Amino acid sequence: MTPSKPETSSHEILDLERLVPYRLSVLSNKVSSAIAGEYHRRFGLAITEWRVMAVLGRFPGLSAREVTERTAMDKVAVSRAVARLLERSLIQREIHGDDRRRSVLTLSEDGFRVYDEVAPMVLECERQLLSPLSDEERAQLDRLIDKLGKEGLKRMNEHI
Numbered sequence: 001m002t003p004s005k006p007e008t009s010s011h012e013i014l015d016l017e018r019l020v021p022y023r024l025s026v027l028s029n030k031v032s033s034a035i036a037g038e039y040h041r042r043f044g045l046a047i048t049e050w051r052v053m054a055v056l057g058r059f060p061g062l063s064a065r066e067v068t069e070r071t072a073m074d075k076v077a078v079s080r081a082v083a084r085l086l087e088r089s090l091i092q093r094e095i096h097g098d099d100r101r102r103s104v105l106t107l108s109e110d111g112f113r114v115y116d117e118v119a120p121m122v123l124e125c126e127r128q129l130l131s132p133l134s135d136e137e138r139a140q141l142d143r144l145i146d147k148l149g150k151e152g153l154k155r156m157n158e159h160i
Contacts, residue, residue, distance in 0.1 A: 035125050039118045048073060049090075050118060053107060056091060057115045060106045063096075067105065078131040090114060 016022050036047045045053070051071050056062060060071065068078045082105065085091040090111035096102040107115055130138055 035122055038121060041100070043114050043118065045114070045118075046081065046084075048077045049085055052078060052081045052105075053090065053111060053115055054083060054119070054122075056105055056107050057112070057119065061104045063102055065102055069140060085111070 023066050025044075036045075039045050039050055045049055051073065052067055052086075055067050055070050059066075062070070064078055064082050065075075067082070068075050071078065082091065086093060088110075091105050092108050092109055093103050093105055102155065130141075133141065
């Protein structure tokens with residue numbers, strides 16, 4: 001006996017292809033994968049490893065917990081990325097001067113060499129991605145992303 005099709009008229013229709021969170025996720029995955037292919041080929045870096053390096057290149061001296069907060073990545077993923085980067089000597093871990101229990105991470109000399117090659121490549125990819133937009137549209141996109149990241153997330157979290 002073949003199961004009958006469920007009656008869809010009594011169910012809320014979720015048009016996934018028009019759902020903003022889904023569309024943002026798909027776009028982010030496609031962009032990240034395109035860029036990651038190049039730095040993986042050249043330097044053997046995974047996306048999580050590059051993100052840790054990018055954050056430390058901008059904000060040296062963070063703890064692994066602070067890297068996790070800045071990247072919104074899973075704590076376990078950051079921990080594994082940090083372990084691999086330490087193993088490859090691309091980052092260094094030092095005990096924080098004021099708090100002996102707290103360790104901080106920085107890029108090593110080798111890490112900065114990789115960072116100095118990958119960062120311009122990532123920036124050029126961003127330029128190409130945004131090239132169809134006018135200056136006004138880019139500024140508007142930036143404002144909208146900031147607004148969604150602050151007000152939109154706050155309201156969403158209050159609702160769920």
